[in-house]
Amino acid sequence: MTTTMISGLPLTITQPGTYVLSGDLTTDGHGISVQADNVVIDLNGYTISGPTDSNTETFGVSAFDQTNVTVKNGSIDGFMYGIYLSDIVANKSSTADMTSTGHVVENLTISNATFRGARVEGNDNVIQNNVIENIGGTTVYEHAYAFGIEVFGASEVLDNEIIEVRGRGATDIGEGVGIS
Numbered sequence: 649m650t651t652t653m654i655s656g657l658p659l660t661i662t663q664p665g666t667y668v669l670s671g672d673l674t675t676d677g678h679g680i681s682v683q684a685d686n687v688v689i690d691l692n693g694y695t696i697s698g699p700t701d702s703n704t705e706t707f708g709v710s711a712f713d714q715t716n717v718t719v720k721n722g723s724i725d726g727f728m729y730g731i732y733l734s735d736i737v738a739n740k741s742s743t744a745d746m747t748s749t750g751h752v753v754e755n756l757t758i759s760n761a762t763f764r765g766a767r768v769e770g771n772d773n774v775i776q777n778n779v780i781e782n783i784g785g786t787t788v789y790e791h792a793y794a795f796g797i798e799v800f801g802a803s804e805v806l807d808n809e810i811i812e813v814r815g816r817g818a819t820d821i822g823e824g825v826g827i828s
Contacts, residue, residue, distance in 0.1 A: 654680070654689075657696065661687055669694040669722065675706075679727065682711035691722020691756070698726035700760045702787040707732045708761070715770075716750040723757040728786060730758035735769035735801065746770045746801050753778060762786040765796045765813075773803040784814035784824055791815070797827045 650665040657675035661667060664686035673679075674697040680689060689709060698706050708724040710732045711717045717733055724730040735748035748770030757779045758765040765780035775797055784794030796810040805827055813824035 661689075666690060668692050669696070672697070674698070678706050678710065679708040679724070680710070681707070682709070682714055682717050685715045685717075687711075687714070687716070688718040688720070690720055691724075693722055695723040695725055698724075700726040700762065702762055702785050704728050704762060704786075705788055708758075710734070711748075711751075712736055713748055715748060718752040718754075720752065720754045720756065722755075723759070724761075725758075726760050728762050728788065729764045729767055730761040730780075730783075731756075731766040731768070732764065733768045733770070733773075748801075749773070752776075757781070758783075763788070763792060763794060764798055765810075767795070767798040767800075768803055769800040771802040773799070773801065774806070775799065775803060775808065776806040777808065779809045779811065780813075780826075781809075781811040783812070793823050793825060795825045795828050798825075799828070 653670045655670045660681045666688040668690045669692045706727045708727040708730045735746045749772045751773040753775045763786040780796040796813045810826035815823040
C-alpha cells in the first residue's frame with residue numbers, strides 16, 4: 649500500500665493506502681472522509697481539531713459502507729461525531745446483512761465531541777485502548793443521548809477509558825452513555 653502524508657483538512661480519501669498526519673490539523677467543517685476500502689489513518693501522535701459548538705453537524709473521521717478502515721495513534725478533538733464508521737443500516741434487516749467490516753479504532757484520545765465519541769457499525773470491528781472524554785452537549789436534537797462509544801453489529805470493545813459523557817434536553821432528560 650502507498651503512504652500519503654496528510655497536511656491539510658478537510659480531506660476526502662478515495663484510494664486504499666496508509667495516510668499519516670504530518671502535524672496538528674484544524675478545520676471548521678468535516679475532517680477526513682473515507683470513500684475507499686482498506687485505508688489506514690495514522691494520526692502519528694497529532695490531533696485533528698474541529699468545531700465544538702453545540703449545533704455542529706460535522707464528523708472528525710467518517711466512512712460510509714466501506715471495509716477495513718483503521719484510525720489510530722493520536723487525538724480527535726471536537727466535531728459532532730469524533731469517528732463515524734457507518735454501514736448505512738437503513739436497508740438491512742439484521743446485522744447479518746451488514747457489509748461494513750474489519751474496522752479498527754485504537755490508541756486514540758477522542759474529546760469534546762458533542763454527540764458521539766466513536767460510532768462503529770458492521771461486523772468484525774475492534775475498538776481498543778482509547779480514551780473517550782467530555783462527550784455531549786449537542787443542540788441539534790431536542791433530547792440528545794450522548795455516547796462515548798456506540799457499536800452496532802459484532803464488535804470487540806476492549807480496554808477503553810470513558811470519562812464524562814452527558815446528554816442534554818429541554819428538561820435534561822437526555823442521557824450520557826459510556827458504551828452502547
